[in-house]
Amino acid sequence: MAETQPRKLRLLRVLRVITATFQYCWKDARRLFLITWFACALASVSRVVLDWLVYSWPPPLPAWTQSLHFDPPTWLTPLFLAPWVAMGWAFVLNEMFEEDARRGVVKTPGRELGWLRFELSRTVLLAAAILVVVYLLEGATRWAQFEILYAIASASDPSDRALTLWAGVLTAVRVAFMIVVFTWCFPLAALLLQTGTFSFARVREIMRGNWLRVALIFLLLSAVLRGIDLLVAAATGWLIGSLTSSTTWTLGAAVIRFVIDFPLQMLWIVAWAVTVGIVLHTLNPPAATADRPGEGTAA
Numbered sequence: 001m002a003e004t005q006p007r008k009l010r011l012l013r014v015l016r017v018i019t020a021t022f023q024y025c026w027k028d029a030r031r032l033f034l035i036t037w038f039a040c041a042l043a044s045v046s047r048v049v050l051d052w053l054v055y056s057w058p059p060p061l062p063a064w065t066q067s068l069h070f071d072p073p074t075w076l077t078p079l080f081l082a083p084w085v086a087m088g089w090a091f092v093l094n095e096m097f098e099e100d101a102r103r104g105v106v107k108t109p110g111r112e113l114g115w116l117r118f119e120l121s122r123t124v125l126l127a128a129a130i131l132v133v134v135y136l137l138e139g140a141t142r143w144a145q146f147e148i149l150y151a152i153a154s155a156s157d158p159s160d161r162a163l164t165l166w167a168g169v170l171t172a173v174r175v176a177f178m179i180v181v182f183t184w185c186f187p188l189a190a191l192l193l194q195t196g197t198f199s200f201a202r203v204r205e206i207m208r209g210n211w212l213r214v215a216l217i218f219l220l221l222s223a224v225l226r227g228i229d230l231l232v233a234a235a236t237g238w239l240i241g242s243l244t245s246s247t248t249w250t251l252g253a254a255v256i257r258f259v260i261d262f263p264l265q266m267l268w269i270v271a272w273a274v275t276v277g278i279v280l281h282t283l284n285p286p287a288a289t290a291d292r293p294g295e296g297t298a299a
Helices: 005-009 014-027 029-055 077-097 122-156 160-195 200-207 211-243 251-283
Strands: 105-107 112-117
Touching: 014 029, 014 211, 014 251, 029 077, 029 112, 029 251, 077 122, 077 160, 077 251, 122 160, 160 200, 160 211, 160 251, 200 251, 211 251
Parallel strands: none
Antiparallel strands: 105 112
16 A cells, blocks of 8 residues: 555646756757757758659649648558657657666767767657547647538538637537547557557556546647647748749759758657657656656656
């Protein structure tokens, strides 16, 4: 009984976790950039390639692969991006909580390239598969929301106010469902990357008593990052429109999109990895170790 009581008393504080995340990202920005830049560059290149596949004319992608509920607008987006996101998470978690953080360092016959990290191990690919499921569900729920709203509008011809109300209700339901998915799947993927263990039971044990707090943490982080994303997307559209006159894919537009998308991609990957890492480490600290980033401020 005495052994389980401390675990029950470890209750996360929502704002402290978010604050700890951005404090850690700011404090160790140089190191985080060094270990994740290649994974983030691969993610940004993947987005540029998908843009070309969708927007060039004639589009190389068949129509059945395209979907407006993903960004870029194809359901192939999760398959292209998830491996690099999982790779970035693996390096960030390793950096946060390992003394000798050398995961993924590229080695040549002569020396190690400390500035270059790459890993597509079985563990990283399994974590990527979890993220693919999450991203596909996110797109599917957006599609379902659109279809339901369209069906309501077609069947009853509601007023603009009623349609706006329905849209708000459906958005709230979709967001709530996705936060539940995040709360299960992101710790599962992070635990897999840290320990090599794929266990829903272990995640349930670690998260006991903190499900709502973790859900609120993920909701708040998602809202902050989504707000930044919307601001950057508007600026990107304006910049591309002012510098290029074509409505189809062009090399100039692709370069602009890559330059803007790269730091945004890094922010998403690093912020989520740090947040999930703080959550797991605070709720399940290794025995007989010194305080790690976030442990003293999150609980």
